[in-house]
Amino acid sequence: MNLEKVKSVFFIGIGGIGMSALARYFHANGFIVSGYDKTETVLTSELITEGIAIKFNDAIEEIAPEFLNSATTLVVYTPAIPKEHKQLNYFVDNGFQVKKRSQVLGMLTAAHKGICVAGTHGKTTVSTMIAHLLKQSKVDCSAFLGGVSQNYKTNLLLSDTSDYVVLEADEYDRSFLQLQPYFALVTSMDADHLDIYGTDLEIKKSFQDFASLVRDGGVLLVSHKLNNSINSNKGVQKLTYSLDDEEANFYASHIELKNGKYCFDLNTPEGLFKQLTLGIPGLLNVENAIGALALAVLAGAQHQELQDALLNFKGIRRRFDYQINTDDLVLIDDYAHHPEEINLTLNSVRALYPNRKITGVFQPHLYSRTKDFYKEFAKSLSQLDELVMLDIYPARELPIEGVNSEMILDLVQLDKKMVSTKDDLYDHIKALNPQVILAMGAGDIDKEIQKLVSKFKEN
Template sequence: MDFSKVKSVYFIGIGGIGMSALARYFKANGYAVAGYDRAQTVLIDELQKEGIEICFEDELALISDVYKNPLSTLVVYTPAVSLEHEQLCYFSSHSFTIKKRSEVLGLLTCRKKGICVAGTHGKTTISTMVAHLLKQSAVDCSAFLGGVSQNYKTNLLLSERSDYVVLEADEFDRSFLKLKPYLALVSSADADHLDIYGDDRSVKESFVEFGGLIKAGGILLTKKEIELEFKERDEVCHLRYSLEDQEADFFADNIRLVDGLYCFDFYARGAVMKDMVLGVPGMVNVENAVGACAVACLTGVGEDEMRRALCGFKGIRRRFDYRIKRDDLVLIDDYAHHPEEIKATIRSVRALYPKRRVTGVFQPHLFSRTKDFYKDFARSLNQLDELIMLDIYPAREEPMEGVSSHIILDLVDLPVRKIVDKKKLIDEIKAVNPEVLLMMGAGDIDKEIDKVANALR
């Protein structure tokens, strides 16, 4: 694609975390940028303040004339939007160049050294850590992040001097197969998005195919415990990382808690960096940090640079995000929406607060995911002391007969477990008088976080 002919970019589904980063990129590079989304959010507020025009009704009249020239306008859409969307149909029927977000990112990785972080969970945290480690060093990078970095208050980082671009490689809709990585990291490959893939085997095959897209002279970095049979290539170096497996190329040892933060020795292909301190809590993040530090080593970040940056890492909005941290009450907000993510998050909370009662608020995301994994969700949520559930957030889906939050709750064996309406959420939380409150989900539960935090303060 010849970007030199593009003057304006219109995004359908601009409020998504990945779409918004791309919109910011084009805006920063002098393009006219506008788009559609169905609801106002904090992220959309930020985009509007940055000068991006956004409409909330699917009407042709709301598209400005500057975006109606097919010779100079690129249209980017998310697969989460229906193909019957009126604006999308207009662009399709009038010879506009229309690309999925993943296709545009793929074009960018062809021209740069793409560091592409994949995994059914962990990819947002790892990619943000990698971007921070590189950004705080002489290596530097640009980055398209799947979350809002607390260090930079944005999901887009730009560099005029580095050829590295860090981005999240999303397996949904097989989007990551549009990328052309220089370095690909795979953190996990558990079953997910079975509405797209059909079964676990197809998920794993897709990750193997992703690993085969690496440019000659590039690097494949995988979590050692992942059971995937990647095709070994002479022109690609395959390395492995692990939390504690000393047979891996990169691993951690001597892991301990110091003043609420984890400290560990980082081993990198025989070398050791003693007493590395991770600036965010949670054992799950130590494993993420090992992967991120491995990437940093492979791209030339020095030990002193890495040590300072890792300690200064502040995390990501809605990833183990402390909203209240008092002696009598802790409120943590987390994006966890897969059974494995929930299990890891609760375990991390337990390690930090072993003697305190942990109350979870969980909103399932998608009817299809609930149907596929309701037994696994119940097993993970059973690690809590108390559970409050919200109804399923449907996102792009229509309701499915017999699928509701009840099919999870019915398998949960806790003394306090209930499903509540969002309007009664605060009253129900106050009634249990939580000690540690963990709010989890990828739907619109994020709109309730501030309300709950303010009520509990």
């Protein structure tokens, strides 16, 4: 990739969480930045406010003149964009420098010390935690995050002094195989994206391929559960982390829940880091924190720095995100969109509210994922007390005949369960007299949650 002559960067799918971070990066570095997205979102509104022009029509005429010179324009696109996209085809047909998002991130990891976090779930939380821990230490870092940090209100962090760059290593479309990590962390390898991989075995192979990309002198850190499933190259140190397994190199001990927050000691090869308190709820986040703390220790962060930073960590937008938290009603918004993620999130909510009724609101994400895992979704959702489902969010996909939310609902073992339209969602939930609402999904359910919050506060 040649950036020497590039003056303008055009993003196709600019509103995506990963794409928007890159757009902000180029904008901050003095490039002219613009882009296309299908729909207006909170993120696109923020980018427009920051001075980045965005169009919501893929007509060639919508491309501004500054982006029509193939010698000075870089085009970045997400693999979620359909092949028939007019603007993408125009740029390809006319000899522009056109790159996938992952290729641009690969360039950044080649030029810096990349801290790359992979996993079918947990990677956004862990990478954001790592970035925060390093930002609050003398180590510092830049970061391209897969979620909006509540501490910094953005998904892009920049540093003038640190060579570390933290980012998510996305397994979708094998994107993470473009990266050149210095540190790599793998949280999980559950079956997912079977429309891309075909089999669980191919997913595992792809993660092993990712692990083999770690540079000489670097570190591969994996969840202890994956210790026998993934290996490192010669010249790369392999370490493990766990919630509480003493065979791991990094693990927690003396875990206690105090006033809704988890406190613990961190056992490391360098000694015991005592009295750490996690600023966000959820036992699943304690395990995420162990992985993030381990990486921060390896990068050189000190005990007191980590102690202060972990307590002050405020979480990520749409990750175990409290929207209402009163004595009468709790509403938690979470990005969970895989059966295993639902299990982890629900277990954490049960631990916090053992004697309260939990009402789930779930929007399935993708027809292909629903088709592949509808039985597993039903089993996970059956752990709720009652369930309201929305229709499937298609994202990049066309409908698959016979695949719908009812496939899941029919197998859910609950007395109170239903599929609702978005217009009727508040009325259906209100009629259930909820105590704790757990809203989950990776589609546009966040827009409906904001409507729910407004209506509950009105009433």
